[in-house]
Amino acid sequence: MVEAELKARVTAPDVVRRGLEGLVAGRSEVYRDTYYDTPDHALESADQELRVRTVHGPDGSRTVLTFKGARVDDESGSKPEYETGVEHPEAVHALLRGLGYVPVVEFEKRCRNYAFEAHGRQILATLVRVPELDGTFLEVETLTEEPDVAAALADVRSVLSSLGIDKADLTSELYTDAVRAHR
Numbered sequence: 001m002v003e004a005e006l007k008a009r010v011t012a013p014d015v016v017r018r019g020l021e022g023l024v025a026g027r028s029e030v031y032r033d034t035y036y037d038t039p040d041h042a043l044e045s046a047d048q049e050l051r052v053r054t055v056h057g058p059d060g061s062r063t064v065l066t067f068k069g070a071r072v073d074d075e076s077g078s079k080p081e082y083e084t085g086v087e088h089p090e091a092v093h094a095l096l097r098g099l100g101y102v103p104v105v106e107f108e109k110r111c112r113n114y115a116f117e118a119h120g121r122q123i124l125a126t127l128v129r130v131p132e133l134d135g136t137f138l139e140v141e142t143l144t145e146e147p148d149v150a151a152a153l154a155d156v157r158s159v160l161s162s163l164g165i166d167k168a169d170l171t172s173e174l175y176t177d178a179v180r181a182h183r
Contacts, residue, residue: 001080001145002081002145003078005077006157006170007139007170007171007173008137008169009136010135010169012164015164016165019163020114020127021114026113027058027112028112029111030110031109032106033051033052033107034053034093034105034106035176036050036051036052036096036104037050037101038101039102041104047079048070049067051065052066052089063086064085065083065084069081073150080146105179107179109128111127112126113125119155123140123141124139124141125163126140130178130179132179133179138163140159142155
């Protein structure tokens with residue numbers, strides 16, 4: 001599956017939040033992300049990501065291991081994504097280090113997630129604040145098959161537009177790069 005996703009810097013977060021709350025109740029969660037790579041940064045060089053994410057929410061915590069392949073198009077952050085739940089996070093961290101991967105960046109994202117259907121697709125819209133970075137971001141994504149990425153991105157753009165986000169607000173800046181630059 002491909003995660004067809006667009007990300008925007010939000011200039012009016014309260015307006016966007018109200019628009020999303022008008023669609024569905026949001027869910028506040030805190031993500032603690034650790035990104036891994038080889039010592040020679042082979043994954044980053046190949047535009048790939050390996051991440052362990054622990055999500056803390058109102059119903060407890062859960063951890064997922066995620067691998068994202070290289071982007072499938074030049075205009076978005078859309079990548080093939082493979083994800084699985086993790087029962088023992090510390091074991092997965094130890095396993096990755098034992099295989100030669102090293103943590104390259106760790107940070108926290110404070111998120112409010114909105115899951116809904118639009119244009120016949122399951123959509124996840126997430127308002128994001130990274131404490132180390134200025135501003136609020138909005139990620140809108142849907143899962144699709146690779147041949148359908150362009151159509152899925154058109155639907156994502158439509159959702160963004162309905163929330164008052166236009167093309168000039170879109171960004172391809174990665175949180176990992178921004179956090180490393182800040183530090």
